Amino acid sequence: MEFDKIDVPDEGEPIEVIDEEADEFEVPDTPIIPILHGDGIGTDVGPAAQQVLEAAANATGRDIAWMRIYAGETAREMYDENLPEDTVNAIEEFRVAIKGPLTTPVGAGFRSLNVALRKTLDFYANVRPTYHLDGVPSPVSEPKQMDMVTFRENTEDVYAGIEWEAGTDEVEEVREFVEDDMGFDDTIHSGDVGIGVKPITEFGSKRLIRRAIDYALEHDRDSVTLVHKGNIMKFTEGQFRDWGYEVAQEEYGDEVITEDTLWEERDGEQPDDAVVVNDRIADNMLQQVLTRTDEYDVLATMNLNGDYISDACGAQIGGLGIAPGANFGDARCLAEPVHGSAPKYAGQDKVNPTAMILSGVLMFDYMGWGDAAQLVKDAVEETISSKQVTYDLERQIEGGEKLATSEFAEAVVENIEKLS
Template sequence: MSYDKIDVPEDGTKITLKAGTEDELEVPDDPIIPIIYGDGVGTDVGPAAQQVLEAAAEATGREINWMRLFAGESARERYDENLPEDTVQAIKDHRVAIKGPLTTPVGAGFRSLNVALRKKLDLYANVRPTYYMDGVPSPVSEPEQMDMITFRENTEDVYAGIEWEAGTDEVEQVKTFVEDEMGADDVIHDGPVGIGVKPITEFGSKRLIRRAIDYALEHDRDSVTLVHKGNIMKFTEGQFRDWGYEVAEEEYGDEVITEDTLWEERDGEQPDDAVVVNDRIADNMLQQILTRTDQYDVVATMNLNGDYMSDACGAQIGGLGIAPGANFGDGRMLAEPVHGSAPKYEGQDKVNPTAIILSGRMMFEYMGWTDAADLVRNAVEETISQGLVTYDLERNLEDAEKLATSEFAEAVVDNIETLS
């Protein structure tokens, strides 16, 4: 294969699908893995993650052959566009990739490149695990109670980008239609107005919820909670909830029971081999992840709710600097940290690379490299427990040593070598 301005490694083997399957990978011991450093601090944390992931692969008898891709600022320099087709096609071709943060202007300019990549690649599940690691300072008294994984629908909701700008002919047409044709003449105030549409489909909802339930069953989790604001948005978020219960009740037999069944028929006694599906209103859920943290396990929700909630969860275990994430489709994934590009720190070798390193851990898990994935987590946790941390954690710890981004990566690599 060839691309316009991408250098494909001479060595290494492409990850493919297993014959006769649509989502099972055939992963060689020397895969070619695309990487996008990203904007802002991505130029610091991307190379740091490479170093750590390479070390974990080598320690378990494998080798990564990196293929550098470009998006955002780096793409504008090479291609004079933000998201070149080269980049999208290379990820499609190689199936597993990792990226740093990409900058999105607020209120003007181009739409989110992160969202664009997810939509172009149909990476419909944004998965964000939130778990505590020893030694990390936290604003809550019992951060170890947090062990949740959020499945956030990635392609719909307000992130679909269907909106019209105030003052345009298009928004006036939409306003007239909504008021005159749909009978909502008492809803929109006079004067300039921006209007957006929030699509929630049965197809998008069910495949996301199905993936969350499958994960809970495969990883021996107790529950899947559908988080929504269906008491207000009855025909979008309320429908998400209803479609979720349809999936649970119609597709899984005795493997899945609803919370109503749990209490009405079993007096709250959960079977050992079943997952309980329940639902919570979004604003109440934001409270309960603080007050009843250990009662929640796997969460399935829509795009905007998932963004808010996963960030709130991340705050409880030490902040977004250590919060990993990844986007999954059928037979394809793109790992990425939860945090943004923080351009004011670009090139300072300062910020915490843990989030993208642990996103790489998720990538390893998806590839079936569980031994390498465990080694990455254990080495990161050991490094932090030794008090070897970047500035964001050092300022809240006593007797810690403040390291640069690159120095922290080197310390993690040292611990990989010690633990392997």
């Protein structure tokens, strides 16, 4: 594939897809990996993450051929547009990529550049692991109990929602259709009203839940919890739950059992090689992640619920500054931190790059580079537990040593070299 304004590295090789539907691919020792530093603090955390990830690859006998791509502010400078075809095509071609935060400018034609990338390339699963690192201050007494992975549907629900503004002719047409043509006389209150609809499909729900169950089986997790508000929204969120149980019961045989089966037939005794699928109401789940933290492993949910719950989980382990994420599609991955672009701190070499570095851990794990992933995680934890931290953590840690973004990356690299 030819690109307009970006160069393909000469020394690397592309990741080869063996079976897209089965999510099978072959990763060379020097893969070409597109990297998008991002807007705002992306100019600081992007290079820091790149340095750390390359050091871990080298320490495990590999290398990375980085390919710079652009979106947002840097793309407007180069292409006079926010999301150029070069960027989309590079991620499509090379299959695994990592990006920093992006800011969507007002009037840009997108709800969100991040969402546009996910939907354009069909990254249907937003995956957010939440775990505590030694030394990170936490508002809870036992943060180590938190070790969950949220699979959040990435293409439907509010991401595909349609809204009509209060006071417009269009919203009145929708109101009349709902109340008169559909017969829901008392559904909408009188006066000005905004109306929105959100789609939840069987196809989208099942492939997300299937991905969560596969992850649980591959990573020796005990359970997958379907999180929904199906007690109220029975034909959208309730259907998500029902479709989830269909996947579990029809596609996995003895590898998966439901919570009902666990208690009714096995008296709570879980088989060693099986994953338990259960479900929880979303508002109750927000309580349970705090009060019964260690009872949950993998969460599968729709878009909006997943946003709320993953952020609530992140608060228990120190906040979004250390919260990693990635987007999975079929034989493709786009890693990205959960936090935003924080433009007022851009270029100051002060913010915490841990979230983007740990997003690279998730990317490595997806690639099958488990040893490199573990090395990065261990080195980050060693750096933080030794109280070498950026300003956001230093102000909370007695005796902490405040490091710049670049200095923190260098400290992590030093620990990679010591641990390897």
